[in-house]
Amino acid sequence: MELNDVTQAATPLGKDISQADVEAFDRLTSVELSAEEIELAENPDAFAPKEERLFALHFHPEWVPLELIETRLSRSFPVATDRLVIPTQHNRVTALGPWAGVEADCYDENLGQKIQLLIHFKSSNLPRAGVFLDMMDRTYRYRAHQLLEILEALTNPDQSIRQEINANGLDHQALDLAGFFACRLKELIHGRDVLADGRSEMLKNRLLTDFMLARNQGIDPILFGSGLSVANVVKSFVKHRLNYQRFSTTREVIEEARGLDAGIVIPHPPQFWPALLDDLDVDGWEVWNPSTPNHAVFLTESLSRAKGRTKRPLLAFMGDDTHMSSKIRANVTEDKNGRGREIGFQPPWWEARVAEALAKAGQCRERTMDEYRARMA
Secondary structure, X not given: OOOOHHHHHHOOOOOOOOHHHHHHHHHHHOOOOOHHHHHHHHOOXXXXXXXXXXXXXXXXXXXXXXXXXXXXXXXXXXXXXXXXXXXXXXXXXEEEOOEEEEEEEEEEOOXXXXXXXXXXXXXXXXXXXXXXHHHHHHHHHHHHOHHHHHHHHHHOOOHHHHHHHHHOOOOHHHHHHHHHHHHHHHHHHHHOOOOOOOOHHHOOOOHHHHHHHHOOOOOOHHHHHHHHHHHHHHHHHHHHOOOHHHOOEHHHHHHHHHOOOOEEEEOOHHHHHHHHHOOOOOOEEEEEEOOEOOOHHHHHHHHHHOOOOOOOOOEEEEOOOEEOXXXXXXXXXXXXXXXXXXXXXXXXXXXXXXXXXXXXXXXXXXXXXXXXXXXXX
């Protein structure tokens, strides 16, 4: 795609990839940490100097080495002797010490939609996890190509894309600009061989807007803002038409996980609340997550009312849902609230209204930690 005359006049970007394009792209997709980033990774933003328990079952190391995260945790919880810490990368099983975990995308046939599950099990069970690992790998590879689908939709927009753009009050010049950046990014992904050199973790959907923000110098700000809006509209449109039936089904994932003596938790359930009514063989729900923070009391009470509907009593969980990229790279465009999250810190456990609801339901952080670990034994 080439820019039309109006858009070309508004941007300093030429027809060919420049050294500045390459440098911006390599910076955004680098998995090498600078000395400053290593320091940020190792030093937490919150501290619990007297806390003897460390409980963290929902966090994303991303490309940050686990040894740096171990250092971070030892500094934020210096006296904790009782630890249950399990990383949960998206569709990538990751082991940290005695435990392994993953946040799995699944297709729930009863609901006709995608849901997610947190799966946790002993690292010693990895040698017999071949089928489960293959399921996660297929899902990961399919999801990793979603960015490429977004770029293709922008560089060669069909009628449905154009209609969506028009419905959002955006014009063809904004589409041309977003399409130009998408074309440039697609050329860089293939030209720099990102899919083969270990940087596939960096092919997140936000890479397009990050790249646009890195290369927006000299572009008319109104046009550029509209171009960003187009990129976000198309990203949402492509995500909604993703063929989730290519995922493993919820029950297939649960069956394989149970074969590994795994524990299973439904994370941030307000994002797919019908799953709570589906009588899935899970160990509990997150009653609080910073991405859905306003339902802790309601979910705790609902969890209590769900007794007898599952094979084992449901436990109340809370997930800090920390993404380490937001801790070390300030130029990411994900939700700024993510920068305030910290591994192992779930404050609502001790908030008065939530604590009262938990007590009435016979739930508490200590009970969940002890019983969940026993279930995975």
